[in-house]
Amino acid sequence: MRFDFYEPTTIGECIEMLTHFGQEASLLAGGTDLLVKLRLRHIRPQAVISLGVIDELKKLERKSDGSLEIGAMKTLQEVESSNLLANEFDLVRQGAGCVSSIQVRNVATLGGNSCNASPSADTVPALIALGAEVQIVGPHGERHLVLEDFFTGPGETVLQKGEILTEFKLPAPSSHSGGTYKKYAIRGEVDISIVGVATRLTLDRNHKLQEVRIVLGGVAPTPNRVRRAEDMLVGQDPREELFEEAAQLAAEESRPISDQRATAQYRREMVKVWTRYTLQETFQKARQNHHGKG
């Protein structure tokens, strides 16, 4: 492991460096994934460019329209303990709290968890379920896309040469909604997820399902939404049998692999169980919020 270390202080300076080094550079956010890859010689960059002192990347702001902006360099611990993210945005806190141990969450960042592009990243299903958009800045200006379109495969994203993910934008959520992220792993948080499921439900005035998001992690090359199940639920009266059916669809749509943590068959079965549980839990939360706010 040998490299030069750079510490730009602005996004502009960082992009210049990234453009200059191209494939020879690695970006360092918290470093909890990067250092392991460097140590194992999975990557051998000539330059490591740290985002650690770029203040623009550390914001956390509720906008006047109710939406929320989270800088890519917010640590998972800051996200997990933020009061701004309580209530409607609690899903993000749940996801962040599921990542590894406190020592890692104190350093690892929300942006890093996405850019590392692990199919089982715990914050990603939660963010997608909340409709998160990412802001990408590069040598040709900035662009925005929904987080679910950010990933192209395990460890791979749409980021082009010189581009960085700068922040997440979460749209203002309806108050009649609830969200749940559940991680399934053998050794709790410190272990990598076998399956992760985030669900989000919004109820309309008549208590019908107005908006539904079901997002799976760890069971396909990228985290993804189960649109068939979402579409099936929209407009319906929430009931146990429907959640059961949606869970079945989620299992069918998943494309898991077998590895040392679990077999594909087991993962698919767990998708079913976890989707059903999270839908039930999410529905309870949405109903409470509905009543709570009249």
Place this chain on the structure above:
Amino acid sequence: MKQRKELNVNGKIYEVFVEPWRTLLEVLREELHLTGAKMGCDDGNCGACTVVIDGKAIKGCLMLVPQAKGKKILTIEGLGSGENLHPLQQAFIDHFAVQCGFCTPGMIMSAKALLDEKPDATEEEIRSGLQGNICRCTGYVKIVEAVEAARDKLAQKSNPL
């Protein structure tokens, strides 16, 4: 290429001359000879290398030395002063929360950060706060008891009746 770095460890400023790819753990142990933080797995799983930076527990093996620039680093060596043990250190002895001892400095540093933030941490919070520290000897029961005892001792100190 080696670079001059200043590190603030246990209240003392050290000047080191190291390559940027060295981890904080390596520099603490090999340059500053502070060998309390242990190198176990060296990939962020075991927690034996836990130190406290700006009040937060981190894994020394997952941080490059330039990332620690300008931060206050506390290691197990900065906790007591040989004769005067920190209540956590004393509690680990009193409750026999040590067997081989390899995980102990990391456990104590995680517990230190936890109790500083939540002086009234419950057993459940203690268990969850120590999740990133692996002990292969004790089964954790004595360790959790020791942290609870230290918590009570520290509470007495700050609220003498």
